[in-house]
Amino acid sequence: MEKNIIFKNYFYYLQYLKDLASLPTVLNNSKNIKKALEICKKTFQTNLSNYRIYYDKQNNLIAFPQKIDLHKDLVYLSAHIDTVNANPKEWDPPFHPWKIYENEKELVGRGVNDCKAGVAFQLFLSYLTKNKLINLNNLVFTITFKEEGAGKKTSIEIGKEIGKTLPISKKSTYLFVLENNVSVNNPPLLSIYSGERGNFVVKIIDYLLNLQKIIRKLKHWNPVSIFPTKTIKNQKWQIKKQKGGHACSIPREKNLLTKIILESQENSIIKAGDEKNFAVIPTEIKISKDKNPQKHTLVISNRSFDTIKQVEKQLKGIQYKALKDFSISQGFNIESKFLKNKIYKILEKCKNESEVKIKYIYNIGGSDATGIYATLNPKFKRNFIPLIMGPGSRSQRNKNPQRLTHGKNETFDKESGEKAIIYIIKVLKELNCIN
Numbered sequence: 001m002e003k004n005i006i007f008k009n010y011f012y013y014l015q016y017l018k019d020l021a022s023l024p025t026v027l028n029n030s031k032n033i034k035k036a037l038e039i040c041k042k043t044f045q046t047n048l049s050n051y052r053i054y055y056d057k058q059n060n061l062i063a064f065p066q067k068i069d070l071h072k073d074l075v076y077l078s079a080h081i082d083t084v085n086a087n088p089k090e091w092d093p094p095f096h097p098w099k100i101y102e103n104e105k106e107l108v109g110r111g112v113n114d115c116k117a118g119v120a121f122q123l124f125l126s127y128l129t130k131n132k133l134i135n136l137n138n139l140v141f142t143i144t145f146k147e148e149g150a151g152k153k154t155s156i157e158i159g160k161e162i163g164k165t166l167p168i169s170k171k172s173t174y175l176f177v178l179e180n181n182v183s184v185n186n187p188p189l190l191s192i193y194s195g196e197r198g199n200f201v202v203k204i205i206d207y208l209l210n211l212q213k214i215i216r217k218l219k220h221w222n223p224v225s226i227f228p229t230k231t232i233k234n235q236k237w238q239i240k241k242q243k244g245g246h247a248c249s250i251p252r253e254k255n256l257l258t259k260i261i262l263e264s265q266e267n268s269i270i271k272a273g274d275e276k277n278f279a280v281i282p283t284e285i286k287i288s289k290d291k292n293p294q295k296h297t298l299v300i301s302n303r304s305f306d307t308i309k310q311v312e313k314q315l316k317g318i319q320y321k322a323l324k325d326f327s328i329s330q331g332f333n334i335e336s337k338f339l340k341n342k343i344y345k346i347l348e349k350c351k352n353e354s355e356v357k358i359k360y361i362y363n364i365g366g367s368d369a370t371g372i373y374a375t376l377n378p379k380f381k382r383n384f385i386p387l388i389m390g391p392g393s394r395s396q397r398n399k400n401p402q403r404l405t406h407g408k409n410e411t412f413d414k415e416s417g418e419k420a421i422i423y424i425i426k427v428l429k430e431l432n433c434i435n
Contacts, residue, residue, distance in 0.1 A: 002422050002426050002429065005133050006418060006422050006425065009124075009131075010421075013121070014120075014414065016043075017107060017117060017120035017412065018100050018102070020119055021107070021110070021111050021112045022100055023039075024098050024110065025082050026085045026086075027083065027146060027149040027276070028085075028149070033081055033145060033146075034059070036081050037061050037081055037143060040061055040123060041055075043127075044061075044063045044141065047123075047126035048063060048126050048136075050066050051064060056157050056158070057157055058145060058146075058157035059145040060155070060158060061081075062166070063140070063142075064141070065138065065140075068138055068167050070167060070169055070170050071169075071171065072432065073138065073171050073172045073431050074167060074171075075138065075140065075176060075428065075431055075433045076158075076173070076174065076176070077118075077121070077125075077176050077178060078118075078142040078144065078372070079119045079144070079177070080115045080119075080144040080145075080148070081116070081143055081144065082145065082146050082147060082149075083111035083114065083115075083116075083148060084110075084114075084277055085274070086098075086110045086408075086410075090407070090408045091408045095408075095409045096109070098110065104414075106412060108411045109410065111410070112392070113412050114180050114406065115147070115390070117178070117180065117391045118177075118179060118390040121424070122141045122143065125139075134434050134435070137433050138169070138432070138433055139428070139433040139434070144368050147368050148277070148279055150275065150278055151276075151324070153368065153371040155371035155372050156328055156374070159371060159373065159375030159376045160375050160376075162372075162377070162384075163377050163379075168384075171383065172383050173380070173383060173384050174387065174431070175372060175384070175385070175386040175387065176424070177368055177369045177386065177387070177388045177390065178389070178390030178391065178424075179389075179390040179392060180390060180392030181193070181388065181391075181394070182390075182391060182413070182416045182417060182420045183416075184393055185357075187355050187356055188413075188416035190357070190358055190420050190423060191359045191360075191394075192358060192359070193361060193362055193369075193389070194334050194335045194338040194360065195334060195362035196331045196369060196370050197248065197305055197331045197364055198305065198329050198330045198331035199302070199324065199365070200306070200329045200330075201224075201278045201300070201302075201324045202320040202322055203297060203320065203321045204297075204300070204318060205229060205296070205297050206296070206298070206319075207293050207294075208261070208264050208270070208293065208296060209293075211261060211296060211298050212262055214298075215298075216262070220304050221252070221301065222252040222258070222301055222302075222303070223257045223261060223300050224247050224273050224278045224279075224281060224282070224299050224301055225273025225274055225275050225278065225299040226261065226270050226271065226272055226273065226298045227297055228269050228270075229296065229297055230295070232269070232288075232290060235269065235288050237287065237288050238288065239285070239286055240256060241285070242282075242283060242285070243404075244281055244407035245395065246279060246404075246406035248303045248364045248365035248366070249364060249365070249395070250281045256285060260272075265289070266293045267289050267292060267293050268287065268288070268289055269286075269287070269290050270287055270296060271286040272286065275297065278301055278323065279365075279406060280407065303364065303366075306330075308326050308329070308330050311329075327375075328370060328371050328374045328375065329370075331362075332386070335360075337385065338385060341385055343387070346431065347427060350426040351423070354423040354426060355423075363388055369387075372386065390420075391417045391421050392405070392417070393411060393412050393413045393416060393417065396413075
């Protein structure tokens with residue numbers, strides 16, 4: 001049933017995805033983010049007649065049924081509308097971050113995977129509902145305003161409100177964060193995360209020789225940006241380049257910026273990356289010299305399962321500023337709880353009926369799952385299961401040219417995305433959220 005419905009209507013999913021990706025929603029472009037959310041809101045209003053649809057205090061879009069049975073399982077779907085930035089010069093022709101490229105196999109453009117594939121999935125379910133192809137039960141839609149980059153993550157508002165203005169089941173409540181979880185293989189591999197590494201990000205201002213000592217001391221930390229605190233006019237730069245990518249997937253020893261900082265001289269000047277976009281490794285590093293040593297602003301990130309106490313101990317004696325609140329920076333691991341919950345058996349059953357392989361692992365990056373779970377009232381955590389599984393494609397580094405989900409040539413693979421969607425809908429059906 002699911003396969004037949006998706007096959008006949010997949011065009012509409014792709015159209016939602018193209019429409020969303022055609023509107024740039026870079027994390028610092030609030031105007032376009034609001035415009036995109038308004039498109040989503042109007043779509044929900046058109047398609048979901050029995051839902052309450054509104055923006056919460058952090059401008060997240062929420063849609064939940066007016067009638068909910070709290071004695072049955074409840075599912076939250078979540079995806080973020082904002083994206084990281086992109087430099088068109090880094091993309092390989094004919095690809096361009098803000099002009100959607102399409103052929104029969106793929107869509108290319110910024111955000112097609114992270115995370116508009118997940119947003120489009122929610123709109124697609126509303127379309128199927130409107131056209132009476134499915135019915136929805138105990139299913140909540142959430143589209144978050146800001147997940148990428150520095151500053152507060154708006155998903156924390158959702159975590160705070162669950163059990164207050166947002167429903168919590170007396171049985172199990174599931175959170176499915178619809179990220180880019182699909183590795184493009186034959187068959188596709190859908191990774192399901194029951195844990196996430198933390199993402200602690202701090203800014204340190206000091207002279208390069210002192211920053212070198214700090215980097216050598218902080219072995220878990222990866223430099224993502226650096227720039228001199230003083231602007232020097234007519235500076236002549238030597239430019240070094242590296243392949244970009246997500247900070248969570250490129251270790252510091254393979255990050256050229258680490259090597260350049262550690263090998264710099266006292267009077268070196270280094271400029272790379274963007275303080276507000278600490279999710280990516282810089283592709284271009286500028287190097288120069290000045291007559292006198294200059295202070296630099298260094299941004300470093302710790303992607304690990306370190307606790308807040310462990311991180312504070314690592315940073316002891318160092319003057320720093322947290323660019324992301326530590327309270328929502330620590331990761332989580334619910335593997336033990338997940339394996340005992342009925343959802344594990346459901347995922348296994350659906351795997352045997354689907355055209356995807358499944359891999360259970362933890363997320364090397366971070367998502368809104370961490371923000372929501374970290375701010376959830378502790379009394380609700382026992383029966384709350386956050387999982388990250390979405391239809392977006394992972395990076396395809398072996399393809400020529402490379403397709404990097406947080407870098408150049410971000411590419412959504414249509415066939416594997418369709419098979420992942422069929423699988424996720426099967427799971428929702430087994431949970432009685434779709435019939």
